[in-house]
Every structure is written in structure tokens, then in C-alpha cells.
Amino acid sequence: MKCVSTRFGSFEIPNESIVTFPSGLLGFPEQQRYVILDHDTEAPFKWLQSVEEPALAFVILDPTTFHSDYHVDIPADAFAEIQCEKEDLALVVILTIPSDDPGRITANLRGPLLISHKTKLGKQLVLSEDFPTRHPLFPVSGSPSSEIAQASRPVECRV
Numbered sequence: 001m002k003c004v005s006t007r008f009g010s011f012e013i014p015n016e017s018i019v020t021f022p023s024g025l026l027g028f029p030e031q032q033r034y035v036i037l038d039h040d041t042e043a044p045f046k047w048l049q050s051v052e053e054p055a056l057a058f059v060i061l062d063p064t065t066f067h068s069d070y071h072v073d074i075p076a077d078a079f080a081e082i083q084c085e086k087e088d089l090a091l092v093v094i095l096t097i098p099s100d101d102p103g104r105i106t107a108n109l110r111g112p113l114l115i116s117h118k119t120k121l122g123k124q125l126v127l128s129e130d131f132p133t134r135h136p137l138f139p140v141s142g143s144p145s146s147e148i149a150q151a152s153r154p155v156e157c158r159v
Contacts, residue, residue: 084116106134
């Protein structure tokens, strides 16, 4: 399948690499099909590129790379929707990178994405307000955002 991206141009992707979010993503319910791209294989960041909308792409990251205590309760209906078991699951978060200050990257810990490697189905969870939508990746010591980052409460991942 041919994919067109405003960031990466045109490229071919195998149909089996498409991840479908049956419920869409928050704010983008109509865009359901995406592909995960490695922009730089050395970096932990990946792109979730819409295969239907060339301008729609999200930077994603495994949250344990910057928040080792981040775990979520995954409801049984989420497993049912993406037809997978816990072992077959990837959990990633969407990042926001301010164009005027890329060092102030934040992660949406309230809306993580579950992706099944096996079924190629995904779902965005909406967690409680205890989880911030703008968790700083690189908090500055002594700043209010540093205190917020340190106050993030760990929870266990349960089925």
C-alpha cells in the first residue's frame, strides 16, 4: 500500500503493518488506520502516521523509558476490543514537542495507546485525572514541573 505523509513523503508499506484503532484516537475518531515509523532507529521515539490523512502524525514513546513507575490498569473490555493478551501488548504515549522549545517535550500519561502486535489493533485509554496530559520528559530541577513529575503516583498494571 502506498502511504503519503507531509513529513516523510510517499512510501510503500505492507498491509500487515497497518495498525487499526476501531474507536479512533481522541479528537480524530474518523482516522482509524496508522503505521508506526522509525524516523531514527537510534532514538526511542517513533511516529504514528495516519495512512488516510497525510498531515496527521504523532510522536510516540514507550513511557517506561522516562517514567519507570508508570503502569496502568487495563480494563478487560480494552483487551477484548483489540483481541489480545497482556503478553502481546505494547503501551505507548503521545508526545507534544513545542516547536519553539523542543527541550520542553511532554507526554500524555492520561491517554496511553494500547497496541497489539499480533492483531494489529489499537485502543486509546482515558485514565483518571491523577495522570497528567503534559508530563515533562526532561524536568528542570527545582521547577514546578519537576515537582509535578516527582509527584506522579505509580500504579500496577493489572488485567
